[in-house]
Amino acid sequence: MLSSDAIRARFERVQAEVGPGVTVVAATKYVPLADLAFLVEAGIGVVGENRAQDLEEKHAEYGDAFRWHFIGHLQSNKVRVVNRICELVHSLDSDSAARRLEVPALVQVNLAGEASKSGVEPAEIASYLGYDVRGLSTMPPAAATPADSRAYFARLRGLAAEHGLSDLSMGTTQDYAVAAQEGATYVRVGSVLFRD
Numbered sequence: 001m002l003s004s005d006a007i008r009a010r011f012e013r014v015q016a017e018v019g020p021g022v023t024v025v026a027a028t029k030y031v032p033l034a035d036l037a038f039l040v041e042a043g044i045g046v047v048g049e050n051r052a053q054d055l056e057e058k059h060a061e062y063g064d065a066f067r068w069h070f071i072g073h074l075q076s077n078k079v080r081v082v083n084r085i086c087e088l089v090h091s092l093d094s095d096s097a098a099r100r101l102e103v104p105a106l107v108q109v110n111l112a113g114e115a116s117k118s119g120v121e122p123a124e125i126a127s128y129l130g131y132d133v134r135g136l137s138t139m140p141p142a143a144a145t146p147a148d149s150r151a152y153f154a155r156l157r158g159l160a161a162e163h164g165l166s167d168l169s170m171g172t173t174q175d176y177a178v179a180a181q182e183g184a185t186y187v188r189v190g191s192v193l194f195r196d
Contacts (some may be wrong), residue, residue: 169185
């Protein structure tokens with residue numbers, strides 16, 4: 001794990017690249033519980049967790065030191081934990097989870113139809129609009145260059161506009177700058193902040 005000063009410098013660089021209108025979510029899936037202290041010292045404000053069990057453990061230790069987002073696949077039986085801790089879910093993709101959710105969410109859209117990824121088909125977005133849905137999210141297929149993801153980000157932006165939604169969670173360490181150019185309001189980055 002890098003020092004808190006190094007993490008702060010990297011975070012500030014990412015924030016400068018994406019601009020002030022984009023929330024940089026530090027993806028903490030691979031950050032051990034004890035190492036979250038470095039993020040507190042670095043001034044990281046928003047963290048995104050992938051698993052409800054890790055979310056509970058980390059929140060029990062660090063509480064209001066962060067604003068907590070849920071960015072992993074949301075199973076309906078884990079919604080209770082997310083409701084208690086998180087201010088936003090980036091990965092809503094089932095009606096059963098939507099019915100139980102009490103916090104705002106972004107619908108995850110599987111634009112490439114990849115069997116290995118969660119998410120709804122674009123045609124299914126409308127069925128979620130009766131819930132507290134603020135926008136859309138996506139994870140494009142693995143790409144050789146960041147520019148290869150641009151078409152997926154542009155398509156998600158178009159779908160959000162079509163449905164009157166304003167928030168877009170798209171872009172990771174590989175392609176966050178391109179995602180911001182295409183209208184991301186949230187980018188989720190991990191290794192660019194934490195790994196040498």
